[in-house]
Amino acid sequence: EVVLTQSPGTLSLSPGERATLSCRASQSVTSNYLAWYRQKPGQGPRLLIYGASSRATGIPDRFSGSGSGTDFTLTISRLEPEDFAVYYCQQYGSSPLTFGGGTKVEIK
Amino acid sequence: QVQLQESGPGLVKPSQTLSLTCSVSGGSISSGGHYWSWIRQHPGKGLEWIGYIYYTGTTYYNPSLKSRLTISIDTSKNQFSLKLRSVTAADTAVYYCARAPFEAMVQGLVVAYFNSWGQGSLVTVSS
Numbered sequence: 393e394v395v396l397t398q399s400p401g402t403l404s405l406s407p408g409e410r411a412t413l414s415c416r417a418s419q420s421v422t423s424n425y426l427a428w429y430r431q432k433p434g435q436g437p438r439l440l441i442y443g444a445s446s447r448a449t450g451i452p453d454r455f456s457g458s459g460s461g462t463d464f465t466l467t468i469s470r471l472e473p474e475d476f477a478v479y480y481c482q483q484y485g486s487s488p489l490t491f492g493g494g495t496k497v498e499i500k
Numbered sequence: 501q502v503q504l505q506e507s508g509p510g511l512v513k514p515s516q517t518l519s520l521t522c523s524v525s526g527g528s529i530s531s532g533g534h535y536w537s538w539i540r541q542h543p544g545k546g547l548e549w550i551g552y553i554y555y556t557g558t559t560y561y562n563p564s565l566k567s568r569l570t571i572s573i574d575t576s577k578n579q580f581s582l583k584l585r586s587v588t589a590a591d592t593a594v595y596y597c598a599r600a601p602f603e604a605m606v607q608g609l610v611v612a613y614f615n616s617w618g619q620g621s622l623v624t625v626s627s
C-alpha cells in the first residue's frame with residue numbers, strides 16, 4: 393500500500409499569502425497519478441488537481457500542482473477566504489487507492 | 501452538472517449490515533466512462549477508499565474491506581448502493597459517494613480520481 397504523508401499538518405497564513413503544501417509517497421506513484429482535493433467543513437472534498445499538475449474543470453489558476461515520483465506539491469499563489477480549509481492528496485496508481493492525512497490551512 | 505446524494509440509516513447496530521444508496525442526477529449512470537465510488541471518512545480523520553463499480557456491474561474493492569463488502573448498481577433508478585456486513589464501531593464514519601472518470605488500467609486496476617462528490621452521510625455503529 394502506498395502511504396502518503398502530508399506536511400505540514402497545519403499552515404497558518406493570511407489572505408493574499410502564498411501556500412505551499414507537500415505530499416510525500418512511501419514509493420513512487422505510478423505515472424504521477426496523484427490528485428489534490430480541498431474540503432470545507434461539512435462538505436465533500438472538491439477535486440483541484442489530477443495527474444499531479446492538471447487543473448480540474450472550473451479551478452482557478454491560483455492553484456498549481458507539481459512534482460513526480462515520490463514528492464508532490466500543491467501551491468496556492470494567493471489565498472482567498474474560501475481557501476482556508478483542509479487539503480488532501482490521493483494516489484490512484486496502485487491498489488488500494490490511498491489518501492494523505494491532510495493539511496489544514498487556517499487564518500493567521 | 502452531475503449531483504450525487506447519499507441516503508440510508510444513520511444508526512446501525514454492531515454485527516449488522518450497513519446499507520447506503522447514492523442517487524445520481526444530472527447525468528445517466530449508464531452512459532459509460534465513469535466509475536461510481538464509495539469513500540469514507542472516520543470522525544476527524546482522513547479519507548479511505550472503499551470501492552467502485554461500473555454500470556456493467558464490474559467492481560473493484562479495497563482489499564481491507566473486500567470480505568464484508570458488496571457494491572451494486574441499479575441503472576433503471578440511476579442509483580448505486582453499498583452494503584457492509586458485520587459492522588463494528590470502527591465502521592463509524594461519514595460515507596461519501598463519488599464519480600470517478602475512467603483514466604487507465606494499471607495491472608488490472610482501474611485507476612481513477614474523484615471529480616464529483618456527494619455531501620456525505622454520517623453512519624454511527626452503536627447498540
